[in-house]
Amino acid sequence: MTDYYVRTLYRRILCEGSAFFDDRTRTFIFNRTRTTFREYKDCTDEKRNKTKLREAKKFLYRIERANQGHTKSCLKLLQAAYGQRGKTRHRLLQPYTIAPADHEDPKPLIPHVPRTAPPPKLCGPLTSLVVSVLKKKVEPQLPSPEYKPLHPTREANLLWRWRTNLLDRVLPPLPFEIVCELERRAGASESHPRYVGNLQIGGPLWNDLYSGKENHYDIAHLYPSATLVPKTKVVRTHQSLPTSPFSAEPSPYATLSMIQFVNPDFEPLDEKEEERDIKGEKQLRKARRLYRRLLGKVPLLSPLPTASNMWDPKIKFKTFSSCWIPESVTRIEEKPENDK
Template identity: 80%
Template sequence: MRSYVRILYRRILCEGSAFFDDRTRTFIFNRTRKTFREYKDCTDEARIKKKLREARKFLHRIERANQGQTKSCLKLLQAAYGQRGKTRHRLLEPYTILPADYEHPKPLIPHIPRTAPPPRLCGPLNRLIVSVLHKKVDPMLPSPEYKPLHPTRKANLLWRWRTNLLDRILLPLPFEIVCELERRAGASESHPRYAGNLRIGGPLWNDLYSGQEAHPDLMHLCPSATLIPKTKVTRTHQALPTSSCAAEPSPYSTLSMIQLVNPNFKPMEEVKEGREKKLREARRLYRRILDKVPLLSPLPTASNMWDPKVTFKNSISCWVPGSIVRVQGDKKEEKGDVS
């Protein structure tokens, strides 16, 4: 078992070092090291089997991405750039930290704290919920016909609505990462629609994420992080050895029937030639990532997020599919405003 875990750990790191995106490579290394260290001393057999299945699934996804499958590449990029998984939760945390002088709502039933409704959201989250999710910040509560809604039930409905909103919302990336993604998607720093010139995007790293440079779920998005270099060694795809936790092969499978007749039979390993991600294909993937990244103006900071006088506006990058139509629409709106 221990030797199999070592082989699986090394295979994930070796395959991750061949991925084309440097921040995703760093994300794969950090998450793999963190997960294997967490369960190094685990003795629960059922949990060990579950984590080994997840690790094999993760390894096969990286292998398919290195072979050029767009779906696997996109899933890895989404996990690394905070559109799913734990990185998204780490990006959300600074938006949910309440200011020191904030007055928490009182419980609907006095002296019962669990009946308190959820606190109000900051300006950027309010804007993203209304304009991106197209939802209301507060739900429409039911009105019973014969009796009023119980306060405990009301509090539960409010918290459920708030939780569903926060689970679905997509957050803006740090401003430096947005500019980097646009450059990789084909933008030039001198272009007038470049996010660095328009000053739109997410918060500056030092404004909201200072001190997160060592967190394994977020450190790969730090602008000054040391990124894992891409390996120059050509990988040969070989099948993993059989795990000691794996179930015995079914007697009805074709392979096992052949082995019953000839125990020395070994199936031929399928060798898949890995290919480099071309510049055009990588640019398309970065544009698909940018398509789901909201851009805010002005840039959110720890001080203006809770300022009711600041009105946030959201937009989307111009370097995504369909951007020509949006640019023409923006020009028409500007002409209409002038007239």
């Protein structure tokens, strides 16, 4: 029973994911689903399996709601695929936190006690993102006790806690090729003067910072030349999952359970669910609005960060926002010929 339920859940996630409108998000769903199910294929911990099956079921329902036109579910899937949350964000941020070999680590506050060493300095792009986007200071304001100095171990812990909170909140810039692709999907034209391809602002080029990670399941879908999963042409119909082997038996005192005893095929209607049939031009407009909302949280950097200039203290990085986010499209009007 357990194997049948897992296989059914696995197939349903892949089938629903193949109907999503964004090709890179479809590839992200396929890569994440296959990797997760293979990772826990031989897991014998019942509690762990129960938790993962519950998460997979929630993920399936989110994809179903997104395919039905639920805006919030669509935006959450796009944010997970384009590095604004989850493991993709962590993987995109990782190259910015690895210092080069010739970079000196800070010395411990207490000699010969490595755990008292403060966190290393941030690279130029991260410093700019923390100060300009998060509106936070790179270094915290430490407390000053009245009667005795702050203990070095306590000072190191406070510094590391502040650094961890910053890295948990900062959003890494997307690869330059992906930012250009998102702006085109949001309605920008390549000839527009405010297009990031002409301004040369955004994130790093893929080959400059993420070379060799084309097959990593966390960010493989963001590889500019990746083979993306095509959208299915089969019209999906809503089908209920079989009962989970870990679910509790229905209570005989529940009204819903009594109805199910009379009619096992009964399915309750969710009044909050907004089912919409989006086709043609309406679907294109909705997708364009979603891409613009996604671009509203994507930071752009100038100059483009590379592995060599990120740690150069002489280079000052500046942060920008896309001009194709909601209510921020810059229009350049042509000057009339008679107006001098």
